[in-house]
Amino acid sequence: MSFDNDLELRKVAAVNPEAQLLLRVVCEDSTAQCPMSLKFGAKSSMWNELLGMVQELKLNLAGVSFHVGSGCKDPESFEQALLDAKEVFRLAKERGMQEMRVLDIGGGYPGDTAGFEKIAPGIAEKLGRLFPRSEYPELRLIAEPGRFFAAHSAHLLTSLGCAASERKVYAKAKLPATDENAESGSEVCRYYLNDGLYGSFNCIIYDHVSVEPEPLRSHEGPEVPCALFGPTCDGFDVVLEKHTMPELEEGEWILWRNMGAYTSAAPW
Incomplete structure (x- = not known):
């Protein structure tokens, strides 16, 4: 002691x-x-x-x-x-x-x-x-x-969601880019996940972790700017505000590696 x-x-x-x-x-x-x-x-x-x-x-x-x-x-x-x-x-x-x-x-x-x-x-x-x-x-x-x-004991899978979700339909939106460095006419994808800062991603706040999404399905085509949000209505629930990766569709899965420490256990 x-x-x-x-x-x-x-x-x-x-x-x-x-x-x-x-x-x-x-x-x-x-x-x-x-x-x-x-x-x-x-x-x-x-x-x-x-x-x-x-x-x-x-x-x-x-x-x-x-x-x-x-x-x-x-x-x-x-x-x-x-x-x-x-x-x-x-x-x-x-x-x-x-x-x-x-x-x-x-x-x-x-x-x-x-x-x-x-x-x-x-x-x-x-x-x-x-x-x-x-x-x-x-x-x-x-x-x-x-x-x-x-x-290393656990990896996390999140979904962009579909109508099969029990709690909420998660979605994707494409909006005009507002970044001053963005090309004219370019768009940003907004992805809404079924987990966020009030769940497993609390490690971003409390453990100062930098998370890296990996689409579970391989994609062809260029990477595009995007933002990834948690499932709540809270504007603070932002997993990644600025990121680039291949464009995803609703219902796709995203892999987050090495999420076994100070993630899902912390809110409890």
């Missing part, structure tokens, strides 16, 4: 004094897809006070945790976080506390394999250098790679 303030420690002492605790330290996560440092983590000025309270309340400090932000793609973000964790280990030892045995390096690892393969060696190097087995033989390393496992 992680904590980052004195009030949490007092609650643990009152409710579950046998809990194994991890002191969560704040991280520099400004480059992450979804920063978390504003919400979680104890600053260095608080560590000694919190360690003292752990001793005072006779609680069990098992180790340290941190999270460099969801969707982190910079392995250097782990350098300072691991240095901070090592400092907490040192302070606890200096206070004569029991040897800490857990280091939780958090989550947020990229969902795409290429991104993970880029960041993983850097993390491994830093762990080996700052927490060598020779110095920490009993240390248990844990992580929270939810995004990495979940992102």
Whole structure:
């Protein structure tokens, strides 16, 4: 169980004094897809006070945790976080506390394999250098790679809809292009999907994802400008405001890859 303030420690002492605790330290996560440092983590000025309270309340400090932000793609973000964790280990030892045995390096690892393969060696190097087995033989390393496992677990299919839809007839419209760079007489296709920002595509808002539609059926002919909207009447329900792809017809299916993380589960 992680904590980052004195009030949490007092609650643990009152409710579950046998809990194994991890002191969560704040991280520099400004480059992450979804920063978390504003919400979680104890600053260095608080560590000694919190360690003292752990001793005072006779609680069990098992180790340290941190999270460099969801969707982190910079392995250097782990350098300072691991240095901070090592400092907490040192302070606890200096206070004569029991040897800490857990280091939780958090989550947020990229969902795409290429991104993970880029960041993983850097993390491994830093762990080996700052927490060598020779110095920490009993240390248990844990992580929270939810995004990495979940992102590729599901793809999404949306339909441009037809009369068979149970809720609403989704449609297509062709309108004159209003972009100042558009050619005279050109048109823009508006596609209305059976899913949107209030469903699986909430990841655009909350997870800052860039989605890429793939028509399920192959098409001949040029790509044309289009916009893709969700099924609601809300003007905010825009999946892609400006995109180009082959012109589609009503009832066609569109594939959206790697929609397994922070999509359909998030609204609930």
